[in-house]
Structure formats: C-alpha cells, structure tokens
Amino acid sequence: MNLKSRVASLKQQLETLFPGKFTESRQLRHLPTGLREIDQGISRGIARQRISQWTGHISSGKTTLLRTAINNWCKSGLNVAYVDTQGKLLAYDWANIDNTKGKFWVIHPPETNQTTNTNIFSLLPKTNLYLQESLWSTNELIRCNAFDIVILDLGNINTNSKKQTHQGITHNVISNQLYVRLQRALDKSKAALIIVQDQITNSHPANIFIHTSFSFSYGQSQYKTTLAGIIAIMPTIECTISRNGLSQRMEVTIESSAENCLFTHPQISDRRTSNQ
Amino acid sequence: MVSNKSKHRTILMCSNEAAQKHIYKGMKLSEAKAVLNNLIEREYNPNLYSQIQNQLLSTFINCSPKIANHELGVFLLDASGLTYLGGEEKFCQHAKQVAFQAGFKHINIAIADTFFAALTASKLKNKEPNLISHQQDKAFLAPLPIQHLPLSFDIQESLQHLGIKTIGQFANLSKEELQERFGKHIILTHELANGIDKRYLCLPIFNKEFKCIVDIGSAIQLLNEAQFVIKAMLDRLAKSLKEQRLLANELQIVFYNDNDQFNKRPIKLLRPTNNSKFLLEIIKLSLAAQPLTREFTQVEISISQYSEEEWQQSKIDKQNSESPKEFDSNVLLIQKFMTRLGENALSYPIACDQYIPEHKAKWQPVIAKSNSNVLPINTTYSNEYVPTHTNTNNVVSGLALRKLTPPTPVFIEIQGSTIKRLLYNKQWYIVKELTIPERLSGLWWNQQIKKSYYMALLENNTLALLVHDHVNKCWQLEGFFD
Numbered sequence: 001m002n003l004k005s006r007v008a009s010l011k012q013q014l015e016t017l018f019p020g021k022f023t024e025s026r027q028l029r030h031l032p033t034g035l036r037e038i039d040q041g042i043s044r045g046i047a048r049q050r051i052s053q054w055t056g057h058i059s060s061g062k063t064t065l066l067r068t069a070i071n072n073w074c075k076s077g078l079n080v081a082y083v084d085t086q087g088k089l090l091a092y093d094w095a096n097i098d099n100t101k102g103k104f105w106v107i108h109p110p111e112t113n114q115t116t117n118t119n120i121f122s123l124l125p126k127t128n129l130y131l132q133e134s135l136w137s138t139n140e141l142i143r144c145n146a147f148d149i150v151i152l153d154l155g156n157i158n159t160n161s162k163k164q165t166h167q168g169i170t171h172n173v174i175s176n177q178l179y180v181r182l183q184r185a186l187d188k189s190k191a192a193l194i195i196v197q198d199q200i201t202n203s204h205p206a207n208i209f210i211h212t213s214f215s216f217s218y219g220q221s222q223y224k225t226t227l228a229g230i231i232a233i234m235p236t237i238e239c240t241i242s243r244n245g246l247s248q249r250m251e252v253t254i255e256s257s258a259e260n261c262l263f264t265h266p267q268i269s270d271r272r273t274s275n276q
Numbered sequence: 277m278v279s280n281k282s283k284h285r286t287i288l289m290c291s292n293e294a295a296q297k298h299i300y301k302g303m304k305l306s307e308a309k310a311v312l313n314n315l316i317e318r319e320y321n322p323n324l325y326s327q328i329q330n331q332l333l334s335t336f337i338n339c340s341p342k343i344a345n346h347e348l349g350v351f352l353l354d355a356s357g358l359t360y361l362g363g364e365e366k367f368c369q370h371a372k373q374v375a376f377q378a379g380f381k382h383i384n385i386a387i388a389d390t391f392f393a394a395l396t397a398s399k400l401k402n403k404e405p406n407l408i409s410h411q412q413d414k415a416f417l418a419p420l421p422i423q424h425l426p427l428s429f430d431i432q433e434s435l436q437h438l439g440i441k442t443i444g445q446f447a448n449l450s451k452e453e454l455q456e457r458f459g460k461h462i463i464l465t466h467e468l469a470n471g472i473d474k475r476y477l478c479l480p481i482f483n484k485e486f487k488c489i490v491d492i493g494s495a496i497q498l499l500n501e502a503q504f505v506i507k508a509m510l511d512r513l514a515k516s517l518k519e520q521r522l523l524a525n526e527l528q529i530v531f532y533n534d535n536d537q538f539n540k541r542p543i544k545l546l547r548p549t550n551n552s553k554f555l556l557e558i559i560k561l562s563l564a565a566q567p568l569t570r571e572f573t574q575v576e577i578s579i580s581q582y583s584e585e586e587w588q589q590s591k592i593d594k595q596n597s598e599s600p601k602e603f604d605s606n607v608l609l610i611q612k613f614m615t616r617l618g619e620n621a622l623s624y625p626i627a628c629d630q631y632i633p634e635h636k637a638k639w640q641p642v643i644a645k646s647n648s649n650v651l652p653i654n655t656t657y658s659n660e661y662v663p664t665h666t667n668t669n670n671v672v673s674g675l676a677l678r679k680l681t682p683p684t685p686v687f688i689e690i691q692g693s694t695i696k697r698l699l700y701n702k703q704w705y706i707v708k709e710l711t712i713p714e715r716l717s718g719l720w721w722n723q724q725i726k727k728s729y730y731m732a733l734l735e736n737n738t739l740a741l742l743v744h745d746h747v748n749k750c751w752q753l754e755g756f757f758d
Contacts, residue, residue: 062758
C-alpha cells in the first residue's frame with residue numbers, strides 16, 4: 001500500500017468519525033462570495049451543506065463584507081435569509097441590495113407584545129428567548145429548501161452570555177447538540193449556513209462542526225478628507241481564514257463610493273440648519 | 277331606547293305612546309327628559325337586537341322565502357303570487373300569526389307594489405292591514421305630507437317655504453330643476469314619490485356558524501394528550517367547510533377549565549384553507565409559541581372568518597417563485613413565521629422617499645399590508661450610475677451600522693471645540709478621530725428632527741455613530757459600524 005492510498009483510507013476512517021471534515025473540497029459545492037481575496041484563498045467561498053463561522057470584533061468590517069457578499073449572491077439569483085437575533089440591522093444599509101433576481105429576507109426578533117402574558121419564555125431572559133427563536137428560525141429556513149444561504153447573526157450574545165464550567169473553560173452558547181441538529185438539517189438541504197458573531201475569546205476550544213472560519217479584525221484606518229476636515233473613516237480589514245487546520249491571513253479593502261442616500265434621494269439643502 | 281355612549285346620548289327608537297308625547301328618533305336624552313318626566317330609558321344592546329332580528333327573519337321565512345332586513349323591527353317580504361295562495365288578506369293574517377307566536381303584540385302590515393309605498397302605508401294607523409291596489413302606489417302617496425320622504429330637515433323646510441307640502445306636489449316638480457337646486461341625490465327621492473322603487477328582494481343570506489366544542493372530562497395540560505381530539509374537531513369543521521365550498525380565513529380556539537374560559541386565541545391564516553392537517557399544524561405552532569398556563573378540560577374551535585373557495589392562487593410577494601411546489605413551500609414557511617414570531621417577523625428592506633437615516637428605508641413585511649405607508653423608490657438607476665462613475669462595483673459601499681436599540685445617551689468631554697472623550701457603558705473612551713458632522717433636519721410637520729451625525733473612531737479601534745440631537749439637547753450613541 002503506497003502513501004497516497006494510506007492517506008485516503010485514513011481520511012475515510014476520520015470521515016466516519018467527523019462527517020464532512022475530511023472529505024475532499026472538490027466534492028463540495030462552494031458559493032463564491034464575489035470578494036476576490038476570499039474566493040481565491042483556501043476556502044474558495046462558502047461551502048454548501050456546511051456551517052461557516054464569520055467572526056470579528058465590533059468595527060472589524062465583518063458585516064460590511066457580508067453585505068457585499070449578500071449583494072453579489074442576490075445579483076446572481078441566489079436566495080439569502082438573514083436571522084437578525086438582536087434586531088440590530090438598520091434598513092437603509094441593506095435597502096440597495098439588488099433583490100430583483102434573488103430574495104433577501106430578514107427575520108427579526110419576536111415582537112415583544114406577543115411574548116408578554118402567557119408565554120413561558122417571558123420568564124426567561126430576553127437573550128435566551130431571542131436565541132431560541134433564532135435557532136428555530138434557522139432550522140426552518142434550512143429545511144424549507146428555499147434559500148441558498150442562511151445567515152444566523154448572533155451579535156454579541158456569545159460574548160455576553162458564554163457559559164463557564166468549573167474548570168474555567170468557556171463554552172459557546174450554541175451547544176454541540178444544536179450544532180448537530182443544524183448540521184443534520186443542512187445535510188438534507190442545499191443551503192450554506194453562516195454563523196456571524198462578535199469575537200469569541202481565544203481560549204475557546206476548536207469546534208469540529210465549523211467547516212470554515214473567517215475571522216476579521218480592524219487593520220489601519222483610512223481617511224477621506226476634504227478642506228473642511230475628515231468626512232469618512234474606513235478601516236482596512238484583516239481576515240484570517242481557517243479550515244482543516246490550515247489558516248491564511250489576508251487583507252481585504254473596501255471601497256467607499258458615496259453615501260447611499262445620494263443615489264436614493266437628492267439632498268435638499270435646509271436653510272434652517274446652521275453651518276456653524 | 278337610548279344609545280349607550282357616555283356623551284350625547286340620543287333616542288334610537290321609542291314606543292307609540294312616547295311618540296304621541298313628542299319624543300322622536302335622534303332626540304337628545306336630556307331634551308326628551310325635559311319633555312317627558314316619567315321617561316323610561318333602556319340601553320341599546322346591539323348584539324341582542326341583531327340576534328332577535330335574525331331570529332325573526334328566520335321565522336318570517338314561513339310566510340315568504342324572499343325577505344330582507346330593512347331596519348330594526350322592520351321587515352320586507354315578497355308577497356307576489358298570492359292569488360294562488362289564498363289572497364293578500366290571508367297572507368297578512370299568516371304574517372300576524374307568526375309575529376304573535378314570536379311574542380310581538382304591535383304589528384303593522386301593508387302591501388304595495390313598491391318597497392317605499394308599503395313602508396309608508398305600514399306607518400299609517402287609519403287602516404290595518406293597509407292594502408294598496410296594483411299600480412295605485414303613486415295615487416296613494418300623493419296626498420301624504422313630504423315628511424314621509426327620506427329628505428333632510430333643511431330640504432323639507434325649503435320645500436315647505438316653496439309651498440310644497442304633499443308628496444304629490446313634490447312628484448309633479450321637474451326632475452332637472454330639483455337636481456339643479458338640491459343635488460343629484462334628490463332624484464332617487466323624486467322617483468320614490470312617483471311610485472318607482474328599483475329595489476328588489478332576494479333570498480336572505482344567513483351567517484353560517486362553524487363551531488365544535490368538546491368536553492374532555494379530565495384535566496389535560498399537554499397538547500399531545502388531546503391532539504386526537506383537536507384533529508377530530510378540525511376534520512369535522514374542514515368537512516363542513518368543504519361541503520359548502522368555503523375556506524377558513526381565521527380560526528379561533530378557546531380553552532376552558534371547568535367552564536372557566538382562560539385562554540382565547542384567534543389565529544389568522546395567511547392563505548384561506550380547509551385543510552385540517554394544515555390547521556392542526558398551525559394550532560400546534562401557536563401553542564408552542566404561547567403555551568397554556570393552566571390545564572384545560574374543554575376546548576372550543578370555531579371558524580371566525582371564512583370566504584368562498586377560490587380556484588385562483590393569490591400571489592404572496594412580488595418576487596415569488598415560478599413553480600407551484602415552491603409557492604406552497606413559501607406559504608407554509610411564511611405562515612409558520614407569522615404564527616410564531618408575529619406578522620412583521622419576516623421582511624425585506626425597501627428604500628423610501630426620505631433623507632433622515634432612520635427613515636431612509638424601512639423593513640417591509642413579506643406579507644404587505646394594504647395600509648402600508650412605505651413609499652418605495654426606484655433604485656435601479658443608481659445601480660447603473662455608481663459602477664460607471666465611481667469605479668466601484670458596489671452600491672452598498674461604506675460601513676454597515678449595527679444600531680443600539682434604543683440609542684444610548686452618552687456623556688461627552690469637550691476641550692476647546694473638539695470632543696476628547698465619551699462615557700459609554702460606565703467607561704470613558706478617548707475619541708481618536710472625528711469626522712465633520714452631517715447635519716440633517718426635517719419632519720417638522722410630525723416630530724421635528726434636528727441632528728448632527730458624527731463618525732467617531734474610539735481608542736479601541738471602534739467606529740461609532742455619534743449623534744448630537746439639537747432638539748432634545750443631548751448626545752447619543754446610535755450604534756457601531758461593523
């Protein structure tokens with residue numbers, strides 16, 4: 001038995017233990033993001049039927065990059081569902097996404113008036129309720145086979161409410177059982193799942209359910225200036241892609257064209273506003 | 277009978293005895309009491325009276341199949357073809373007998389060719405029953421005063437001043453002249469005065485009731501234990517809906533604990549259906565979202581709103597799928613989200629005709645409501661403009677904001693004319709860089725907004741949207757760019 005066949009049989013055995021982790025990437029279908037740096041890196045986009053992690057500190061540019069990718073997906077006719085667990089998205093940031101070909105639907109947290117009186121969830125903290133409903137929504141969206149990409153945005157739920165065991169190890173609020181459930185739903189569908197969350201501490205143990213991990217951080221600041229002063233601050237985004245034990249670092253730049261409002265509504269000068 | 281509103285209580289109807297003592301419909305209660313000391317007032321109960329009206333309606337069907345409700349206590353019956361059924365006298369006797377059996381003592385009956393003539397004749401006390409011969413309606417109405425016509429008080433007064441006192445005089449007036457002086461609506465009254473009434477009777481439509489009540493006998497807490505009961509009830513309701521070619525639009529489920537109603541939940545259906553399996557799924561979802569707080573011994577399911585079966589599927593949204601299979605899958609998905617998370621849970625962003633950041637765009641529910649106040653704008657031109665003029669491929673450039681709900685007030689430390697530090701979440705942050713403000717104001721007709729928007733780079737490499745609210749005179753952190 002030569003080395004190649006030994007490696008192949010080893011991968012096969014490992015695949016039975018950890019499904020999806022050791023299959024050849026060629027067998028999986030990837031969704032290119034339209035971001036050159038990511039598509040040409042080791043990840044080759046976002047894998048269908050797998051869970052990808054999209055993390056970064058606040059202002060690391062992760063949501064901005066994701067929005068660009070969503071716009072590209074919708075333009076290509078792919079359907080995207082975004083589960084906004086904490087209801088932090090602002091409509092005007094997303095209004096220019098071209099959804100003529102593909103759908104872009106956002107699922108907001110449950111209405112507070114619906115979950116007041118008789119709901120047993122009202123006894124739980126709001127974060128738990130939102131997380132519970134978001135996980136249910138994600139599961140349903142994957143199972144319905146109507147969406148190509150399902151995004152579960154946990155925001156800072158993880159960092160705020162991580163559990164700590166007596167040994168001092170921090171655990172993700174999404175337990176392994178929940179990951180298994182989501183992975184099972186993905187196995188029966190064609191969708192790709194992206195879990196977006198604020199940066200988790202480095203001590204967090206590696207999660208075997210995550211196929212590809214994209215970690216973002218704030219690089220250097222770029223300023224757009226005029227005679228009056230700075231009009232915009234844009235960061236360079238540093239991205240680390242980790243997959244199958246390999247990792248790759250790169251820098252992603254985003255271009256600032258202009259404010260979206262300039263193209264949606266002509267600005268009317270308001271004489272009552274002081275220039276001082 | 278008086279209206280049960282707290283202010284301006286008015287007389288809705290009164291007895292003949294009260295009418296003789298100058299009490300009339302529409303009179304204020306205080307005025308009526310001033311006219312008549314020993315006035316006995318009764319509160320109007322619309323539900324009770326409509327129930328009795330319907331009961332009487334179903335009783336009068338024995339006399340004539342074509343029947344209509346005119347107003348409270350007034351019914352119109354089709355008396356045509358009575359020559360073969362014993363004549364008009366016998367018809368009147370039969371109608372009286374039916375009304376007496378229902379417990380009514382004072383009954384006025386009149387027969388005429390038209391609605392209006394019969395209605396007017398029934399109000400006259402000189403003859404009972406008042407039978408108007410065939411094609412004699414105009415002649416019958418002619419000597420009567422114009423107060424019998426459905427005219428406003430002002431028009432009646434004007435006519436009186438012109439010397440027109442009877443319906444006959446009114447009928448002889450020129451139609452064009454009347455229209456010119458009083459408006460188009462008087463033409464209908466003129467036709468009535470001439471014995472022309474185009475209203476016809478048809479078979480009455482009764483409200484159908486679809487309701488199932490099951491007394492389980494023992495206390496049950498989990499739905500699984502009573503699932504077969506609910507399934508059987510839904511099967512029965514669905515069967516009766518199918519028989520009548522109807523679809524349920526809204527379902528109502530009520531839970532009792534020993535005759536004590538403790539939970540009542542209406543469940544709106546996204547698409548009308550008579551599929552019992554689908555209805556069961558929806559009830560299960562509703563109970564999963566809002567579980568019961570007590571055990572139940574009795575359950576009642578009713579169809580509160582229904583519609584006729586349509587064979588054409590309605591579109592769910594503008595970007596809907598082509599294949600019927602995907603369409604059904606979408607409907608089920610949307611219904612699930614609507615039942616569990618609320619009507620606005622599933623939405624998509626839509627740009628609007630505003631320039632204040634909070635109002636530039638809105639989340640439009642996937643199931644668009646008719647009363648939606650969003651004014652969408654066309655963004656296609658910007659998608660073409662931006663790539664050619666800015667050398668970028670994306671309109672959605674710039675950083676996305678993660679808003680804080682609600683915006684958090686912050687303390688600001690200003691040195692000279694620049695902001696040095698801000699206090700947020702019990703911690704001071706040094707402001708490294710600050711953009712020049714974008715000053716926006718507007719919405720003065722509703723709730724005035726006058727704000728300056730700053731992008732602040734904090735010491736921990738966090739980009740925040742800092743807002744100076746000039747109206748409320750405060751600084752707020754709207755969110756963080758991400």
